[in-house]
Amino acid sequence: MLPPIATIIENFELIEDWEERYSYVMELGRAMAPLPADRHSEENRVHGCESQVWLDSRFETGGERPRVRFLGDSDSSITRGLVAIMIAIYDGKAPDEIVATNGLDVFKQLDFGNHISSKRAGGLRAMNERIQREALRLAAPAQ
Template identity: 85%
Template sequence: MLPPIHTIIENFELIEDWEERYSYVMELGRAMPPLPADKHSEANRVHGCESQVWLDSHLDTAQDPPRVRLLGDSDSSITRGLVAIMIAIYDTKPPDAILATNGLDVFKQLDFGNHISSKRAGGLRAMDERIHREARKLVQPAQ
């Protein structure tokens, strides 16, 4: 089970060495619930990522207000950990709260800008854009 994003941020602040931070990122990826095999589809694939990334979202209407539920996966251990952080940022938020959140700000706060390749940074942007696009789709039927 993934810890909440505030716990991930606190843990990053305690880890100074980037090799250890990468180990923690991979640990987060392993803690993420598995994405069912049928969700590894082209429709769920995030384009623009260096590795293969899949994100699945649906609206949980059993809660008031309804909340977006996210699952994800990647074929790369580090990228799977980055997906886990993105999910920790957005999972269980109402769509309007997702639209008001910039997940990339969390990655800046964690100082990833200086420690990941430009292709991985592009992948983070693609994931963030995908989650926002899905949240907009989930909001529109209610309007």
């Protein structure tokens, strides 16, 4: 199970060495709930990522406010960890909260800009945009 994003940020602040940070990122990927095999579909594939990335979303209407739930996966252990961080940022939030959040700001706060390739940075942007679009799409019928 993934820790809350606040815990991930705190843990990153405690780890100064980037090799150890990458180990932690991969650990987060392993802690992420698995994406069922049938969800590894072209429809769920995120285009623009260097590695294969899949994001699945569903709209939960039970509870006080409707929420969007995300599952993800990647064929790369580091990228799977980046997907896990993105999911920790957005999973379980209401669509309006998702739209008001820029997950890329968290990656900037964690100083990934200086430590990932431009292709991986493009993949993070593609994931963030996909999550934002999904939140709007899933919320539309409920509004």
